[in-house]
Amino acid sequence: MSKRPFVTKEKLEEIIKDYPTPFHLYDEKGIRENAKAVKEAFAWNKGFREYFAVKATPNPFLINILKEYGCGTDCSSMTELMLSEAMGFKGEEIMFSSNDTPPEEFAYANKIGATINLDDFTHIQCLEETLGSIPETISCRYNPGGLFSISNSIMDNPGDAKYGFTKEQLFEGFKILKEKGAKRFGIHSFLASNTVTNDYYPTLAAQLFELVVELKKETGCDIKFINLSGGVGIPYRPDQEGNDIRVIGEGVRKVYEEILIPAGLGDVAIYTEMGRFMMGPYGALVTTAIHEKHTYKEYIGVDACAVNLMRPAMYGAYHHITVMGKEDAKEDCTYDVTGSLCENNDKFAIDRKLPKIDMGDILFIHDAGAHGFAMGYNYNGKLKSAEILLKEDGSYKLIRRAETPKDYFATFDCFDIFDKIPFDEV
Numbered sequence: 001m002s003k004r005p006f007v008t009k010e011k012l013e014e015i016i017k018d019y020p021t022p023f024h025l026y027d028e029k030g031i032r033e034n035a036k037a038v039k040e041a042f043a044w045n046k047g048f049r050e051y052f053a054v055k056a057t058p059n060p061f062l063i064n065i066l067k068e069y070g071c072g073t074d075c076s077s078m079t080e081l082m083l084s085e086a087m088g089f090k091g092e093e094i095m096f097s098s099n100d101t102p103p104e105e106f107a108y109a110n111k112i113g114a115t116i117n118l119d120d121f122t123h124i125q126c127l128e129e130t131l132g133s134i135p136e137t138i139s140c141r142y143n144p145g146g147l148f149s150i151s152n153s154i155m156d157n158p159g160d161a162k163y164g165f166t167k168e169q170l171f172e173g174f175k176i177l178k179e180k181g182a183k184r185f186g187i188h189s190f191l192a193s194n195t196v197t198n199d200y201y202p203t204l205a206a207q208l209f210e211l212v213v214e215l216k217k218e219t220g221c222d223i224k225f226i227n228l229s230g231g232v233g234i235p236y237r238p239d240q241e242g243n244d245i246r247v248i249g250e251g252v253r254k255v256y257e258e259i260l261i262p263a264g265l266g267d268v269a270i271y272t273e274m275g276r277f278m279m280g281p282y283g284a285l286v287t288t289a290i291h292e293k294h295t296y297k298e299y300i301g302v303d304a305c306a307v308n309l310m311r312p313a314m315y316g317a318y319h320h321i322t323v324m325g326k327e328d329a330k331e332d333c334t335y336d337v338t339g340s341l342c343e344n345n346d347k348f349a350i351d352r353k354l355p356k357i358d359m360g361d362i363l364f365i366h367d368a369g370a371h372g373f374a375m376g377y378n379y380n381g382k383l384k385s386a387e388i389l390l391k392e393d394g395s396y397k398l399i400r401r402a403e404t405p406k407d408y409f410a411t412f413d414c415f416d417i418f419d420k421i422p423f424d425e426v
């Protein structure tokens, strides 16, 4: 089995003439088709909204595409809120699902009318002290503890996660929030990451729906929305079968009709906060092979490194690699594909079977559209690379320029050293 790049070698060669590697390339066509499918899958729910998790791919050009399909934004920090505001997202189109939240971020989120999703019981007091009152619309993040399983198979370990209210805290919190003036309530829960099964959302939804029925009975709160958050995964490995969002949407509908409608809660809106599923497959890291090294192993050195895509170094994550122009060649070499950081975990692949790679070959590292560029950093003085959008008509557009040494040194710009850096010599 193989994964096919969304771009041809010829097109990449054309782009590289304008913008040298490494860069992240995004596929407008794929983003649009997927966003449309998400919208259709949940069209049965009147209030449905996908709040794109900005942290996955914080690029306004890409988020603007999603906006056309009715998506809002899910923010985790001040700058993500600022970006949403600047892009013209209005109050209810912005979700603020943060944790360990600095009070000034609550204040700003409230100022722009974002829906605040509290991560902890103690944040009720912090929010009230910060704002002087509790907003009329409020959401709380729930963590049931224990293990999260789907048909006896353990998916993740919420009991070990730092997020959310316990069940007791949630009931108590709703009562307190109501006393303090909250009128419209929501709950949120994120219990498993990168799930490659159509059962994750329906299983989570059923648990949350039961909980909401109980919450409503016990607290009398008016529950307006249930936020299934992120966690819908993508098939990074070529032998995995991807999720089918239509099946997922229908699965959620089924439990909605079984649990919420009979309880008189048929007007509750379903929200999602997907990041990876919205962008992951539609972005790639494009890099060039610049060195080969034959020691105790065979190494291919590329011009990208872990600062461009951290997931393999950070979690040993698999990212498929296509050597452009050799899609159908025999994979009869075994390589470690490395970047140039002075860290031995700076490897995009270890013991990977690939076709013979020649210097100058272009490597397409798949599924880097979410948590790729976004996790970038500047270790070893590396500069962040450009982001480019491949448009539906085959043309391409720079949507974030690469960093230059001036950007790297910008935070010294009020010291004399900045004036001595030889910017013109490189």
Ligand SMILES: *Cc1c(COP(=O)(O)O)cnc(C)c1O
Pocket: 053, 055, 056, 074, 076, 097, 098, 190, 193, 194, 229, 230, 231, 232, 273, 274, 275, 276, 277, 370
């Ligand atoms: C990271 C995150 C998301 C997005 O998760 P994906 O797995 O990328 O879909 C959504 N909501 C919250 C609160 C998050 O932290």
